Amino acid sequence: MRVLLSTYGSRGDVEPMVGLAVRLRELGAEVRVCAPPDDDFARLLAGVGVPLVPVGPSARALTKAALPASSLPQRAAQLIAGHLEVVTPAAEGCDVLVAAAGLLPAAAGALSVAEKLGIPAVSVAFQQVTLPSPRRRPLEYPGRPLPAEETDNQVLWDLDARNIDALFGEALNANRASVGLPPVAGVRDYVIGGRPWLATDPVLDPWLGTPGLDVVQTGAWIRLDERPLPDDLSAFLEAGExxxxxxxxxxxxxxxxxxxxxxxxxxxxxxxRVLVARGWADLDLIDDRGDCFAVGEANHQALFRRVAAVVHHGGAGTTTTAARAGTPQVVVPQLADQPYWAGRVADLGIGAAHDGPTPTVDSLSAALDTALAPETGVRAKAVADTVRGDGAWVAAKLLLDRA
Structure with missing residues (x-):
């Protein structure tokens, strides 16, 4: 069986596909991954022996550029065109295509390729906040705020669909016409489909159902990371509490x-003591005191088990990894689904949700009071025992059955 996995975005959009690719290969499938051309992703896939098919511009460069909201339709058109050009030859001869639905134009382009080639396709979300639900408001798009006074979530989700069509509909349908495909009436519903997959843990991210949407929750797609920690990092960890x-x-x-x-x-x-992860923000040490250590790429599955708490942005992958490690968290959400994950951490009692994206010393210190409290550590360890690690296996077997 040949499988093409298509994703576009940050590490949180690529890492789950790597986890699925590893499991598919163990079941005898031939797998390729279409993803941004960033060196981080190339190394990640090379490390597990899965070919990368680069698509689109650098995700890191695009993220750091902070382009204006007015450029969204133009960028969507370019992204869709790039996917039609690159994903089409990569998908030829495949038995199934899996498209990550996080960035709608990229997913729409990949799914259009599957439609053109007559290949079965699956749309997958790595968080549920982009799936319509009567229980919560949709996310806002830059330049298109939702009315604060509106309390009917169905009204807001209808507005969300119109906003998405206004931003991406023309770009998608013009590109589809160029390859002989008919227009779609609604971009969001085309990408999500009637039976999307949700690759998140049901304890951390319980799906409560939406009428007309048959969601298949597989569990989070996790790649078992067996890399040792760097010697200098291990030395720092062993030198104190x-x-x-x-x-x-x-x-x-x-x-x-x-x-x-x-x-x-x-x-x-x-x-x-403090471990500072550089990340895409290029964080670094603020002085030369010995209680602080800067770390680059490292095995978070091993590292998070050896720290007192994890202060992070609230990405789905980081939240899940810290939860599986049984380590308390402080989530400082920046955008998109991150406030949702912050709320889940607080609701589960495994850490604290910082109020807003810009911490002060006092506000973050107060959040650390909660995370470092003994009862939070006990709760974090209890929840860790309930978080599943077999989501990628479940998804891989479902794909085999579908193909």
Whole structure:
């Protein structure tokens, strides 16, 4: 069986596809991944022996560029065109295509390729907040705020569909016409379909159902990471009490440029050592004191088990990894689904949700009070025992059955 996995975005959009690719290969499938051409992703896929088919511009460069909202339709058109050009030859001869639905134009382009070639396709979300639900408001798109006074979520989801069509509909249908495909009436519904997959843990992210939407929740797609920690990092960990990890992953922190300094000072106020993860924000040490260590790429599955708490942005992958490690969290959400994950961490009692994306020393220190409390550690360890690790296996077997 030949499978093509298509995704576009940050590490949180690529890492789950790697986890699925590994399991598919173990079941005898031939797998390729279409993803952004960033060196981080190339190394990640090369490390597990899965070919990367580069598509689109660098995701890191695009994220750090902070382009205006007015450029969204133009960027969508370019992204869709790029996917039609690259994904089409990559998908020829495949038995099934899996498209990550996080960035709608990219997913729409990949799914259009599957439609053109007559290949079965699956749309997957790595968080549920983009799936219509009567229980919550949709996310807002830049330049298209939702009316604050509107309390009927169905009205807001209808407006969300119209906003998406206004931003991406023309770009998608013009590109579809160029390859002989008919127009779609609604971009969001085309991408999600009637039976989307949700690759998240049901304890951390319980799906409560939406009429007319048959969601298949597989569990999170996790790649078992067996890499040892670097020697200098291991030495720092062994030189004292467990430190607090501070990292914001793929977030450039345009609105929180001082977050690194604030985090270090807040952690030090608790008498703790600090691990600063550089990430896409290029965080670094603020002085040469020996209680602080800067880390680049590392095995988070191993590292998070050796720290006192994890301060992060609230990406689905980081939240899940910290939860599986049984380590308390402080989530400082920046955008998109991150406030949702912050709320889930707080609701489960496994950490604290910071109010807003821009912490101060006092506000972050207060959140650390909660995360470092003994009862939070006990609760985090209890929840860790309930978080599944077999989501990629479940999805791989479903794909085999479908093909």
């Amino acid at each position: 467990p430190p607090v990890y501070v990292g914001f992953g793929s977030m450039p922190l345009h609105e929180s440029r001082d977050a690194g300094r604030v985090a270090v000072e807040a952690v030090r106020a608790h008498g703790r």
